[in-house]
């Protein structure tokens with residue numbers, strides 16, 4: 497039995513994406529087929545696959561039905577996290593989605609899912625992405641204060657949701673955690689954050705995140721070991737569409 501993760505499939509079976517820059521980069525060419533092929537090769541029915549947000553470009557639930565169906569047909573137990581582009585999934589609709597897809601998909605929000613003696617916990621998260629002001633050498637010399645202030649509010653809300661996820665798992669008797677975020681755990685101005693602090697407080701063994709696309713964004717946050725926690729980026733284009741094995 498194994499645990500896998502991948503994020504940012506950005507499926508668009510029902511959405512016309514001609515204007516999106518995504519399609520211009522070669523890595524996205526037929527990416528759905530690559531995901532399907534690697535999952536079929538690697539994942540057994542008893543395995544678990546966590547999809548770390550940004551599942552679909554659809555702007556409503558109706559526009560995401562085929563994308564969710566594609567995910568439901570991948571092998572293994574599928575656990576989904578909210579991404580910033582997942583318009584079909586208002587946090588308040590989580591229970592409705594879990595009922596609608598019972599036996600097919602599990603939606604992770606204000607709850608947790610067990611994997612052997614681990615609790616899989618998580619939330620969308622948030623990090624400040626600018627606008628930044630740069631000097632001629634491309635170094636950051638300032639940023640939009642108003643947007644930074646707003647970002648703090650979103651971080652606080654997401655921290656509360658993450659706290660609920662950890663506490664629900666703890667109340668159920670779990671003491672080992674794998675923590676999932678859609679956004680990177682730190683912004684590019686930070687080397688620690690309230691999210692990394694919470695991971696350390698609960699003793700999470702791994703933090704797994706996505707959202708960073710394209711070569712220039714892959715090193716926006718922590719990669720590898722820090723303070724006893726392993727941090728991994730699993731955005732699909734970073735992994736070249738091959739899910740990462742999180743646990744044996």
Ligand SMILES: [Fe+2]
Pocket residue numbers: 504506550579581707708709
């Ligand atoms: Fe994304």
Ligand SMILES: [Fe+2]
Pocket residue numbers: 550579580581678706707708
């Ligand atoms: Fe994203």
